[in-house]
Amino acid sequence: MHAPPLARRLNGLQSSAIRDLLTITARADIISLAGGLPDPDLIPRDRIRAAADAALVDPSSVQYTETSGWAGLRDVLAVRESKRLGRAIAASEIVVTHGSQQALSLLAQVLLDPGALVIVEDPAYTGALQVFRTAEAQIEAVPLDDDGMSVDALSALLESGVRPTVVHTVSNFHNPGSVSLSTQRRVRLAELADRYGFWVIEDDPYGEIWFHNAPPLPVAAHSDRVIRLSSASKILAPALRTGWLQAPEHVCRAVELIKQGVDLCGSALTQRIAATLLADDDWLESHLGDVRSAYRERSETLSRAVQKEFGDAVASTDVDGGMFCWLDFRDGTDTETLLAAALDEGVAFVPGSAFAVGNDYKNAMRLCFTTSEGSVLEEAVARLACAHGARLRS
């Protein structure tokens, strides 16, 4: 007899093109701008070591902890979220998750029945698409422009009778689109959530990584229909696996209930480390200053190199923060085809198609500038130009 079959939901589910690409591009001779990782040299390992040593004095640092997250960390997060939102957030309105990706997947279990409608941005964060597809949700997209999600397009959908359960947005320094949602649109999106009774999932892992000005108040400041996700992965360390969601209490309790079955609880140890670092305001501000200035410099170098090599053949978003630059080839270059030539030249990127929902984004690509020094970024773009030139000549 053959092996028993696997569940239906695996049909058509695809491995993340990006994670697969990361495997291919781990080769030492390839400069990868395909990743989405923070620079390991900017991760404060000495502080993590000191915090771990201090935490390990206490036996409860190695024991099971609360399903909703260690209370000490939730207290720290409540203070930070209160400042960010400009209103008092209680620790009971926060659930600590295993990275903000787990917050997304728990929320999908809590909010979505199969067939429920989810509206995402186009292009979209692929990790969100994976979650919503696994939840067997119906997915529609509204376009992204320089001011973030087109709330006009969303409004038109709502007026035509479309009734989403969830609207997902990466409000600050979009992945992959790099843009941020304007203040006016934040207010309008919150109003629409109130009027039509849907949940907004405001996914915000990059908000602290601003280059010139801190982002405006989150969408969550304007409505209690907004569930805000954030993470220590990009500002402290992915290996802490510490994300969190801020939501009305009844949503937090439902998430906690699902999380009991999903993994019982997070790590008491890494949550203590995160709490220590996030509570040290002076150190954190200085650390974030270092991260912001390093990434700003790299993003500027990358943009200059792209402008120099491609000129008007490419439109790129202004990068004001985050980790990514989004390029759109105006000369009709198919970036999936270009990828093969680029790998031959020793440079990797993610083709726009990986993020596509409604449009195909076949002329677009995402470049990550965080893990390469300026000279490496310049070399990467030069290689990309070679690959592009070779494609044009062939």
Place this chain on the structure above:
Amino acid sequence: MHAPPLARRLNGLQSSAIRDLLTITARADIISLAGGLPDPDLIPRDRIRAAADAALVDPSSVQYTETSGWAGLRDVLAVRESKRLGRAIAASEIVVTHGSQQALSLLAQVLLDPGALVIVEDPAYTGALQVFRTAEAQIEAVPLDDDGMSVDALSALLESGVRPTVVHTVSNFHNPGSVSLSTQRRVRLAELADRYGFWVIEDDPYGEIWFHNAPPLPVAAHSDRVIRLSSASKILAPALRTGWLQAPEHVCRAVELIKQGVDLCGSALTQRIAATLLADDDWLESHLGDVRSAYRERSETLSRAVQKEFGDAVASTDVDGGMFCWLDFRDGTDTETLLAAALDEGVAFVPGSAFAVGNDYKNAMRLCFTTSEGSVLEEAVARLACAHGARLRS
């Protein structure tokens, strides 16, 4: 407008009675035998600190890691699983999970469509019940006796035409029943899986905590229809959040695919710590020796105290390993009613009903002996006897 509703699957889902009870029994004046925690004093914090310090020399210890688990840890686990199963297991047949609870929930997503039939033991591990209920599986139970799951009862169900997708068993030192599956039944269960084409999930967090003899070969040694789960939580530290599953490669790849969306990956840091400790055979054997002898002594003290206080009024399983003792009151004591009186006397336990699937187990209870010294266990049982006596008199 009211808040938008939550998903259908939350209807009827209940919070774990045990986790709720743990909150109540955190009071300092209550001796809790209700938990399921390892003794924090037996968790090797110094070794964890040293392993963390060593790991943090490497920048990749704080970065994202492979979705299926850090390769260095999977290599260590492959060696251990190969020894345990008596055949060569490749690292590609292992997925590291966020505790073995996450292995259960990922497997439910991979193996179960809504309405699929899952057969569990009665009484059952409540964490498994939560997962299978969240998956909207249909759940049937077969009884547990002194030799573990009644494979005769399972066989009768199969012969009558019942076709499960999954059969879940805690093969060693059952939670809550304390019994182990006999060698003969392991072989028969594997044969039935082969004949009828179902998956066995062999959930084995306690197998290393044997008091007199190591358990027989796992069910997984006898069929490739068996997915074996294990964990470092009970032998090293829950806060490492390191569990794993061993399964045929196509199942591992499906689990990995689902895990991408669920949380991207585990912690590179805690997985390195676990790998260091699990690879140090001499130290680990000595550490396990300490854990085994401490828990054996406590379980013997508990059994003697129960025998002394209750005599023939209570039947208890022989405890040969693990963390739990299962008592059955022959005098008709309702343990849910007894719990209130017991809390008044300052002792907590989990009533059998928390683990019930088919039977009600209203005269049974689970006692955990791992976190209390002998004298505390004796006091706990004396308090339980007071509560029991008061109930009888009232």
